[in-house]
Amino acid sequence: GESVGLHLPTLSVQEGDNSIINCAYSNSASDYFIWYKQESGKGPQFIIDIRSNMDKRQGQRVTVLLNKTVKHLSLQIAATQPGDSAVYFCAENTSGGYQKVTFGTGTKLQVIP
Amino acid sequence: GAVVSQHPSRVICKSGTSVKIECRSLDFQATTMFWYRQFPKQSLMLMATSNEGSKATYEQGVEKDKFLINHASLTLSTLTVTSAHPEDSSFYICSASEGTRRKTDTQYFGPGTRLTVL
Secondary structure, three states: OOOEEEOOOEEEEEOOOOEEEEEEEOOOOOOEEEEEEEOOOOOOEEEEEEEOOOOEEEOOOEEEEEEOOOOEEEEEEOOOOHHHOEEEEEEEEOOOOEOOEEEOOOEEEEEEO | OOOEEEEOOEEEEOOOOOEEEEEEEOOOOOOEEEEEEEOOOOOEEEEEEEEOOOOOEEOOOOOOOOEEEEEEEOOEEEEEEOOOOHHHOEEEEEEEEOOOOEOOOOOEEOOOEEEEEO
16 A cells, blocks of 8 residues: 655654655655654644655755655755654645645654764 | 734633633735644644634544634634534644745744643
């Protein structure tokens, strides 16, 4: 069935280093992907999105890379800060042209001061 | 802009009672609202999608008679957990979108409601 999953459940990174969070998806028909950040006890916060007709998209300190050949996407966070500590979810839109977001399992990012 | 609120943030209730959770879009009109459920250290699972003035569309396995959703206005959706049981204890999160469920419409998430059923 359709699924979106993450490789690493927990990632520890030194403050100032770059972070890379990976995500695999199985539905080759997926064409829209979103990364969310969720802090403890809060709702998800949109970080960045990418359509399948793109390989890379950059935001402020974040970059998303999409490799459709191997059905993999990653979120890169530059100069990781303590405030980046959170759980990060990749998500895909799975329902035709309509909006139905399926969340992956999440990766917890721990920033070491 | 694009703020979504939920009320209450936390609720504790006895088994068998019903609990209503409100989701409001504060500075935009939400044509579509979504309700998710999240167990500890797990991902968000979509429960249902609602459009203003229409019946909600429930995901497979979600009991519509147990989780009543009302999207009566463009700024308010409510989720009522009827006859709550301990297994209904979870973190309930709503999101709202201005669009009519186009794939790229941004969903703005509320802060969540922690439900504990004793």
